[in-house]
Amino acid sequence: MTVQTTDPLPGGGGPAEPGDAAADGTADDGPGRPARNGARRASASQARLVWWSFRRHKLAMAGAVVTVFFLLVVIFAEFLAPFSTSKLDSDYTYAPPQVPKFSFSEGLYVEGYAWEQDEDLRIHYTPDPEQKISLEFFVRGEEYELFGLIPMDRHLLGPSDPDAMVYLLGSDRVGRDQLSRLIHATRISLSVGLVGVVLAFALGVVLGGISGYFGGRTDTVIQRFIEFVMAVPTLPLWLGMTAAIPVEIGPVRRYFLISLILSLLAWTTLAREVRGRFLMLRQEDFVTSAWLDGASRKGVMFRHMLPSFTSHLIAALTLSIPGVILAETALSWLGLGMRPPVVSLGVLMNDATSVRVIDQAPWLLLPGLVVVVVVLALNFVGDGLRDAADPYRT
Template structure:
C-alpha cells in the first residue's frame, strides 16, 4: 500500500490562484500577458521601438548626410523607384531611379523636372557614400541604402529649396524630436513624482499650497506661455543649449498632470500599514515616496509617461514650426516643417510635409502604446 508521501509525490504542485481563479505568475508577468492581448498597443510599441532605433543611428539609415545638397535639384519631386530594367538583353532585376533633366517653364517661372530613362541611378543596400561618425564614435561610410555610385542624385522623397534630400533630413530629425519628448518627460516625471508625492504624503497646508500652484500653472494658456518663455532665449545662444533649454521649458510646464495622479494615489495609500511601518522605522519622506509607495503603482506611472511623450513631441514641433523653438542648424521635425509654412510652397512641393507625417505616426504609435499600457497596468480587471 502506498504511503501518503508516495501519493503526494505523484501530484504535481499547482500555482496559487487569485480571486478570479487565475494562476498567479507575478504582477509583471500578468501585466505582460494582458498587454500582449492589446493589438494596437503591441503595434504601437513596435513602431516606437523602430522610431528610437532610427533616432539612435540616423547616420547609417539616411542615404546622405545633412551637409549634402545639390542646388540644381531645388524642389525636385520624388524619384519613382523602379525594380528592374530592360537593357536590350531582357528584363533583369536592377533597383534604380532615373536621373532628372531640368527645364525652365518661362510662363510660370518654375523649374520642371523630367525623368531621363537613359540615365539610371542604381540603388543598393549597404552602399558606400559620405563618411560620418556612427554614435559620434565610429568612423564609417556605409549607408543602409542609397545610390551605388556616391554623388549621384537620389531623392526618393523629394528635395527642398536647397536641393537637400527630404527623406534623409526627416530621418535625422527623428533623433531630436523623439529624444526631446523622452528627456522632457523624464524631467517631468521627477518633478511630478516628487512634488505630487510630497503633496499626497503630507496633506494639509502643504497639499493646499501645492494644489493651488498646480491650478495656477494649468490655468495659464500653454501655447502663449511656451511662446513667451521660448522667445526669451537670446538668439546668440548656441543651438545645443537651445535644445536643452526648450527641453527644460517643456518639462517644467508638463509635470502638473502627473503630480495630480501621484497625489491621488498617495492620499489613498498614506494610511496603509506599510507606510506607517516605514515612518516608525525612521524613513524620511523621500525614501518613503521612492522606496515604498512608488513601486506599488509603477505600472500606472509607466502608462502615464507613455501618454505624456506625444504632448512633448507636439509642443516642440509647434514651437519650432513657429520659429521660436529649435532652429537651424539643429534638425527636428518642427524645424523641417518651417519649409512648408505657405500654401504656395505646399502646392508646388507637397513632399515637404513628410516630417508632418512622421509626427502623426509617432504620436499615434505612442498613444496606442500608452492605451495598451494603461489597460495592462491593472491586470486583474476584466
C-alpha cells in the same frame, strides 16, 4: 452531453484565443489545464500580468511596433539617412521623389531627371531612362560618428557613386534630400520629447509624492502652486520663454533649453495623480509596517509606496510624450523652437507653409504625417499600458 469550458486569458477576463496557452507556457492537455493556468497567474509577477493583458490590446501592440521602429530611427539616424542634412545639389530644387527599380542586369537603381522650364519659370521634372543611378545597401558615403563615438562611413542605402545625389522622397527648395532630413528631424523631435517628459516626470513624482505623503501645509502650498501653473495659458508662456532665448545661442544649448521649457508646464497633471495615490496608500498596512520596521520617510515614499503603482506611472509617462512632441513641433513651426541648421519636424513643416510648396512639392508635407503617426502610436501604447496596469479592469 459534454460541456466545454473556456479559459480566461492570463492577465484578464474573456475567452482564451488560439495560441495563448502555448505563449503562456501551458499546454492544452486536458481538464487540468484551467487549474494550472490559475496557479500560473497567481504566481506570476506584476510585469508578466501587465504584459499578458497588454498584448491582447491589438492597437497597443501595433503602436508598440511603430514606436520601436521610430526609436531605431532615433538611435541609428546617421546610418539610416543616405546623406547629411546639409548636402545638396542646387540643380534639383523641388525635385519629385525617385522610385527605386530593379533589374537583373542593372541591379537596384533610380532613373535620373530630365527637366524643362516653362514660361512662368517653373521647372518640370520627368524621369530620364538614359540616366541610371545605381543604389547599394551598406554603401560608403559621408563620414559620421555612430552614437557620437564610433567613426563610420557606411549607410543603409545610397548611391554607389559618392558624388551622386538621389531623392527617394524628393528634394526641398535648395536641393537637399527630404528623406535624410526627415530621418534627422525625427531624431531631434522625439529626443526633445523624451528629455522634456523625463524632466517633467521627475518634477511630478517628487512634488506630488511630497504633497500627498506629508499633507497639511506642505500639501496646501504645493497644490496652490500647481493650480497657479495650470492657470497660466500654456502656449503664450511657451512662446514668451522661447522668444527670450538669445538668437546667437548654440544648437546644443538651445536644444536643452527648449526641453527644459517644455517640461516646466508638463508636470502638473502627473503631480496631482501621484498626490492622490500617496493620499490613498499612506494608510495602508504595508506602509505602517515599513514605519514600524524603522524605514525612513524617504524609504517609505520611494521604496515602498512609489513602486506599488509603477505601472500606472509608466502609462502616464507614455501618454505625456505626444503632448511634448506636439509642443516642440508647434514652437519650431512658428519659428521659436529649433532653428536651422538644426532640423526638427517643426522646422521641416515651417518650410512647407507656402502655397508654392503645396502646389509644386506636396512631398514636403510628409513631416506632418510623421507627427500624426508618432503621436497616434504613442497614444495607443499609453492606452494599452493604462488598461493593462489597471488592477480593477476585467
